[in-house]
Amino acid sequence: MKAIKIVKEGRVEIADIPQPTIKDGHVLLKIDYVGFCGSDLNTFRGLNPLVQLPVIPGHEIGATVVELGTNVGPDIKIGNRVTVNPYSNCGICTACKNNRPNACRYNETMGVQRDGAMTEYLVVPIQRVIMGGQLSSKELALVEPMSVGFHAVDRANVTDSDIVLVLGCGMIGVGAIVRSALRGAIVIAVDVSKEKLELAKSLGATFTINSAEEDLAASLDILTHAMGADVVIEAVGRKETYLAAVDAAAYTGRVIYIGYAKEAIPFDTQFFVKKELDIRGSRNATAKDFAAVMHYLKMKKCPMEQLITGVYRVEDAQLALESWLSDPGRVFRLLIEF
Known part of the structure; x- marks a missing residue:
């Protein structure tokens, strides 16, 4: 064969x-x-x-x-x-x-x-x-790639009172956007591709930021009244987005990393403590995540x-x-x- x-x-x-x-x-x-x-x-x-x-x-x-x-x-x-x-x-x-x-x-x-x-x-x-x-x-x-994004949202315990920032709008980021929106959260999608941001909007993102054309921190300050995002989901795996996730998180926020960074990253760790962040990894997906994605796809939306x-x-x-x-x-x- x-x-x-x-x-x-x-x-x-x-x-x-x-x-x-x-x-x-x-x-x-x-x-x-x-x-x-x-x-x-x-x-x-x-x-x-x-x-x-x-x-x-x-x-x-x-x-x-x-x-x-x-x-x-x-x-x-x-x-x-x-x-x-x-x-x-x-x-x-x-x-x-x-x-x-x-x-x-x-x-x-x-x-x-x-x-x-x-x-x-x-x-x-x-x-x-x-x-x-x-x-x-x-x-x-x-199903599998979307389930990885769904799992990250579960790891973050996203609720309808959260502002969720998703860094990266590939298939895994799309999964995180969809499930965050299904849970009633305000979702801010970030990418460098206009096409991907347009799709993110159609899938439930409330706001989008093109980080190739806009200053991410300044745009986020406008959207969150300088409070930051309750949840930041990193779905890229680059040094820049790993660091941006900590900067973008609100005090007592949750940072979820999905992407595998290809290099060592020097963090200014004072913000881990000052913000009392919950920093979590998110790996693969569970049977519950697979089932949730399949339920979503069956809705034909x-x-x-x-x-x-x-x-x-x-x-x-x-x-x-x-x-x-x-x-x-x-x-x-x-x-x-x-």
């Missing part, structure tokens, strides 16, 4: 690998769509320290069940559309014992620490399969055509990543169709 492999920096190859065989407690999936995410782009750029090349990327999955192993239970049927929880967990580390398996110390995410889903077929343990209901395979391929920037054939995976790299501000999600 065909598989997409990132074999070295800047190079994708289409490999022919054996089709996996069904196992006890597993199901065989025919992959329909898989999304390229920011971690895949960083792998392609040679900037993902968690990846050892070559690797099969992909963990944003829309698929169809084509074969059932033994002991999978009666609820899943051949022909069901599904997505997949792409994370692993050990069950014995402190995160797992604290019922937060999304942050497992030994997690191996598909397409990052282990081979991913950009193959024609995939065998998956039944525990990782999430039934798609009436959602299409394209919609299901958007999500502008799918705007979130999916392009759909590419397997043979054009190299072109897909090159096009994203050449104009990152334009791209929300690129899907590979199998």
Whole structure:
């Protein structure tokens, strides 16, 4: 069967690998769509320290069940559309014992620490399969990245009395905007792309700030009467946004970091103390977050055509990543169709 492999920096190859065989407690999936995410782009750029090349990327999955192993239970049927929880967990580390398996110390995410889903077929343990209901395979391929943003909002305990500043309006930032708006918060979206900010507004952002054209601190002061944001969600992973998050947070505010910064960052830590900030990381997503995203998508209020920037054939995976790299501000999600 065909598989997409990132074999070295800047190079994708289409490999022919054996089709996996069904196992006890597993199901065989025919992959329909898989999304390229920011971690895949960083792998392609040679900037993902968690990846050892070559690797099969992909963990944003829309698929169809084509074969059932033994002991999978009666609820899943051949022909069901599904997505997949792409994370692993050990069950014995402190995160797992604290019922937060999304942050497992030994997690191996598909397409990052282990081979991913950009193959024609995939065998998956039944525990990782999430039934798609009436959602299409394209919609299901958007569930995982949006769930990461949903999880950050949960980590921040966002309520309808909060002002939430979201730094970065890619797919994960979009997830944070949507869920914050669903909870009734005032949402301020920040990005350097006019197109992304327009979409953020349509998805529930009350205000937008183009940080390439406006002074972020001055604009935020106007919108918050110089009080700052109750919650700041960083969904970029750059030094500038990591530092801006602390500056933008209100006294006793909550700062949530999703993005992985690629360098050491020198903080002026006095503001951690003076503002008595709650600073939290947000990693991956939980089953509850997946369910919340799927409930939102079932409402059919999500502008799918705007979130999916392009759909590419397997043979054009190299072109897909090159096009994203050449104009990152334009791209929300690129899907590979199998």
